Amino acid sequence: MNKKPGTSKDAADKLVKNIRRKARQTYSAEEKIRIVLAGLRGEESISALCRREGISDSLYYTWSKEFLEAGKRRLSGDTARQATSPEVKELRSEAMALKECVADLTLENRLLKKSMTGAGEFEE
Template sequence: MNKKSGTSKDAADKLVRGIKRKTRKHYSAEEKIRIVLAGMRGEESIAALCRREGIAESLYYSWSKEFLEAGKNRLAGDAARQATAPEVKGLRSEAAALKEVVAELTLENRLLKKSTFGDGEDDA
């Protein structure tokens, strides 16, 4: 009989976990930023802030770490910004033109070597 009640308890626990998982609050990026900035201001302790917001301290610290990493990456990205679509298109056409020039010069170089050495083999 214990075995049967144990399985019903396991099933009940599983059901409760599923309900908690589905009803868990999802925070928007703006809410996360607001909470992290409130913690950085230091007007109240992190523990009190987390209790008020209904989050675990570990969640606050992971959001804080992500926030600071994103800021660091953004500041580093200012020096190496992303190219716009027209810039990419222009750079690709310029690269194609340069490849054509290299191909023409290579062909011209080979032709000159053949005319200089006769059969095209390098005697050096």
């Protein structure tokens, strides 16, 4: 068997990386806010808070910065609410229905004008 040196180590590293990626905990927005607010209260040190929550200090500071920037944008009135996918689909279908209604009414209006003039020409 002619194996390249380091091949099994590379495979093992990939396996470990995949396991870590799948085991990585994801935090909801509410959990992030709770953690950031606990740090802002200052009742315990940031490093102690991060150890207790199982996150790195840099992750805490990233969340804190995002939290404060979002608050600043919101207070300055600079945010536009993101529409959710079901809302977008509903609004698109409603817009399409309204366009069809306008097209039907326009066609009906033209036909009525043609019937009123009799010659097929209509005045606008």
